[in-house]
Amino acid sequence: MKNILEVNKLNVYYTNNEGLAKKLKRKSGESRQHVLKDVSFDMKRGEVLGLVGESGCGKTTLAKAILGMQKQYDGEIWLDCPNPQMVFQDPYASLNPSKKIGWILEEPLRMKKGSDRLTKAERAKRVDEMLVRVGLDGKLKEHYPAELSGGQRQRIAIAEALLCDTDFLIADEPVSALDVTIQAQIIRLLLKLHKELGISILFISHDLRVVYQMCDRVMIMKNGVILEQGNVEEVYRNPFSDYTKLLLDAANL
Amino acid sequence: MKYIGKKLATMLITLLGISFLVYLAFDIIPGDAALAALGTDATPESLEALREQLGLNRPFLQRYFEWLFNFIRGDFGTSYKYHIPVADMIVSKLPITVIMAMLSFFIMVVISLPIGIYTAKHSGKWADHLIMTVNQVMMSVPHFFMGIMITYFFGLVLRLFTPGGFVSYETDFRGFLAYIIFPCIAIAIPKIAMSVKLLRSSCIEEAKKDYVRTAYSKGNNTNKVLYRHVLRNAIIPVVTLWGMTLADMLVGSIVIEQVFNIPGIGRILLTSISYRDYPVVETIIILIAFVVIVSNFCVDIIYQLIDPRISVQD
Numbered sequence: 001m002k003n004i005l006e007v008n009k010l011n012v013y014y015t016n017n018e019g020l021a022k023k024l025k026r027k028s029g030e031s032r033q034h035v036l037k038d039v040s041f042d043m044k045r046g047e048v049l050g051l052v053g054e055s056g057c058g059k060t061t062l063a064k065a066i067l068g069m070q071k072q073y074d075g076e077i078w079l080d081c082p083n084p085q086m087v088f089q090d091p092y093a094s095l096n097p098s099k100k101i102g103w104i105l106e107e108p109l110r111m112k113k114g115s116d117r118l119t120k121a122e123r124a125k126r127v128d129e130m131l132v133r134v135g136l137d138g139k140l141k142e143h144y145p146a147e148l149s150g151g152q153r154q155r156i157a158i159a160e161a162l163l164c165d166t167d168f169l170i171a172d173e174p175v176s177a178l179d180v181t182i183q184a185q186i187i188r189l190l191l192k193l194h195k196e197l198g199i200s201i202l203f204i205s206h207d208l209r210v211v212y213q214m215c216d217r218v219m220i221m222k223n224g225v226i227l228e229q230g231n232v233e234e235v236y237r238n239p240f241s242d243y244t245k246l247l248l249d250a251a252n253l
Numbered sequence: 254m255k256y257i258g259k260k261l262a263t264m265l266i267t268l269l270g271i272s273f274l275v276y277l278a279f280d281i282i283p284g285d286a287a288l289a290a291l292g293t294d295a296t297p298e299s300l301e302a303l304r305e306q307l308g309l310n311r312p313f314l315q316r317y318f319e320w321l322f323n324f325i326r327g328d329f330g331t332s333y334k335y336h337i338p339v340a341d342m343i344v345s346k347l348p349i350t351v352i353m354a355m356l357s358f359f360i361m362v363v364i365s366l367p368i369g370i371y372t373a374k375h376s377g378k379w380a381d382h383l384i385m386t387v388n389q390v391m392m393s394v395p396h397f398f399m400g401i402m403i404t405y406f407f408g409l410v411l412r413l414f415t416p417g418g419f420v421s422y423e424t425d426f427r428g429f430l431a432y433i434i435f436p437c438i439a440i441a442i443p444k445i446a447m448s449v450k451l452l453r454s455s456c457i458e459e460a461k462k463d464y465v466r467t468a469y470s471k472g473n474n475t476n477k478v479l480y481r482h483v484l485r486n487a488i489i490p491v492v493t494l495w496g497m498t499l500a501d502m503l504v505g506s507i508v509i510e511q512v513f514n515i516p517g518i519g520r521i522l523l524t525s526i527s528y529r530d531y532p533v534v535e536t537i538i539i540l541i542a543f544v545v546i547v548s549n550f551c552v553d554i555i556y557q558l559i560d561p562r563i564s565v566q567d
Contacts, residue, residue, distance in 0.1 A: 069466065085470055088463040096464045098485040098560065111472040157467070164471055 003080070004168055004200045005043040005066065010075035012036040012061055012224075035061050037224045039075075043202065045167075048194055050215035050232065051204045052247070058224040059204045063170045066202070081168035081200075085161035089173035091153035095145035101156055102127060102141030108164045126163065133196075134159045134189060151182035155189065162193065170202045175210060187213055208251040212236065220244045256557060264550050271542045272324070276317050279531045285309055289333035289529070324539070330532035334525070339536045342521060348422060349517040351544065353433050353506040357440040358499055365445045369452030369491075374479060376457055385450070392446035396505050400439035400512035407435055417514045436513040440505045444498045451494055455487040489560050496552030500545040 013032040036058045043049050053059050064070040066077060067084050088094040095104060102124075109123040118126070128138050134155040145153060154174060161169055171190065175183040187210060194201060203214050211218055212232055219229040220243065227241040236253060239245045287303040288295070304310050323330070329339035372381045408416040414435055420428035459465070460483050468478045507519030518537060525533035 067470070083470065083472070086466065088466075090463060094463040094467060096468070096482050096486065099482075107468075107473075108471040160467065160471075 002045050003042050004045040004047075005080070005202070006076070006078040007042075007062075007066070008040050008076040008078075010036055010039040010062070010065060010073055010077060012058070012065060012070060012073045035224050036065070036073075039224070039226055041219060041226065041229060043200060045080075046194075046198045046200055047217065048191075048201045048203055048215045050211035050218035051202060051221060052206060052208060052211055052218060053221035054206060057221050059221060060172060062221075063172050063202070063204060066170065079168065081166065083164050083166050084168045084170065085164050085166040086170045086172060087154070087157045087161055087174045089176050091150045091157060091177060092145075094157045095153055095160075097145055099144075100141065101143055101145065101148070104145075104156070105130065105141070105160055105163055108160070130159045130163055133162075133193070135185075149182075150178050151185060154178065154182075154186055158186075158189065158193070162197070162199075167197075167199050168202075169199055170204070172204045173206070174203075176205070176207070183210065190214065208236075208247060208253055212253070220247070257554065260550055260553050264546050267546055268539075268543060271546075272321060272539055273317065275535055275538050275542075276320060277313075279535055280313060280316075282531075284529050284531070286333060289531075324536075329536040332525075332530050332533050334528045334530045339532050342533060343518065343536060343540070345423070346516065346518050346521060347540070349433075349515060350503065350506050350510070350519065352422070353437055353440070353509075353515075353517065354499065354502040354544075356430075356433065357437040357444070357502045357506065358495070360437055360441040361444045361448060361498065361502075362495065364441070365448035365452065368445070369449045370456065370479070370484070372449065373453045373456035373460075373487075374475070376453065385453075388446045388449050391442050392450065394443065396439050396443055397508050397512050399442050400436060400509050403435050403439050404513065419513070419515050432513075433515065436506070436509045436515065439512070440502055440509055444502070447498075448491055448494060452487065452491045455490050456483055459483045459487040485559065489556070492552060492555060492559065496549055499548040499552075500541075503541055503544055 012035045014035050015032045039058075039062060041049075051059055051062070061070060063086065065073050066079060067086060095101075105127045106123050109118050109126055112118055127141065131138050131140065136152060136155050136159070140148065140152070140156075145156070148156065158174075174190070175186050178186060190201065190203075191214065193199065201214075203211065205211050205214075215232050217230060218232045218235050220227045220235070220241065222243050227243055228235060228239070235244065236248060239248055285304070286307055287300050287309060291300060291303060308316070320330070327340060329343070331337065332339055332342060335342065368384065372384050375381045404416045407413045414432055419432055422429040456479075460478075465478060465482060468482045473481070506517065507522060509515075510517045510519035511523070518540075521533060522537050524530075525537070
């Protein structure tokens, strides 16, 4: 199977934005933070890869770097997908509050130009199909995001990503803000879409149980370093690092 | 519709409350129509007789309601000093002050929007730093001082208008506008500075949200993200500020009228206060309150148009 993503010796630094006075005082001027340290991994096409780590360990920075939102880094990132998409943790910030759901979902379709151009009816049809696919009522098109529940919004966010015709999705803690029953529904939805469409998902989470349900392989990250990676079953049964053991103990797995 | 009805009801109740408080305040303050008519050296007996004749000895509430009904009918009472109906004194001056406030408001919106958007878009660059520094200075200069500077610069140096050469809107509307545009700029400048600062920070804050990243990943360029996604949400707090400044501008124009020698409501208000001409002061206070409340009502309606969340919570 071909790789969709290869990351090789990725290093990211954050420069602290200090005032001029402080900069002048310090002679060397060295005040940057090493956020990602020599991160290397591959991801196969059609795979669900888990990324586990505590908050602040660099998970989101890695996601940003892959999407091209983190411009300054050392190392190599090779992604075989022209339009990677992302689903965010907070469903209340991920949809524009002043637009109706229908408008939001149609936006990527309106972007299509030239021979790919869709008529209004075709766009509406695609949106309706996608709403059915993510398990929502077509009537929601006429509503504003504020009228939807957290779970519904997360489904909309997923639908939005899929309407961009992507085959690579980063899900950054997509269920952490939802309650447990809704979490299970969203996980099932993501798995169903993965099976039906064959999209590759980089699934970021701090919840080992959710990762176990979702992923084929898992990476454990701490302080910007990937401590271990491998098949979920193997890592959970035979943790190599003490930190992984600690996490598994805490999760009672 | 229900929302508008509710707002209308609140508006009427507020106006009623204000009229009551104003009437009560001027009832408590020493000095009344009888004293004003006869002067301070009148005998207590003659004062008492005149009060009886004018009905000033009746219970407070009775007098309040009578005054209120007259007020609603357009009879604002008679000036203590000039002995002419208050309405006649005010009606021809009111348009001057209101047009000045409206023009200032218009200048503020038209100028602050593009500058705010520009600085937000180029935040951190040198142009942004420069504009924001000038902005900070403009924000801290009081408008009457700005008025003096404008009189000096545009009036005496550039000779774009004749300081003190006010033309009434009744004789020459164009000349009137050409004169009041300068005081209006003086009123607008500090408010422009505030709006620019708020709009800039609001845009920058809004641009950090996840939906903006999604908008980029859908293939929008910076301008499309800004105008289609960010601006609509970022402008909501700015509209709130604008609603509040409308009241400020009305009061601002009262002060600035003195600097530019404009015979508007401001001059009548100041002379009436110094002569204790209470019916005039009362009427002007209530008219200002009325304009402020109506403008807030308009802001609430505009709010609902630009922010769908408000009608949802209603």
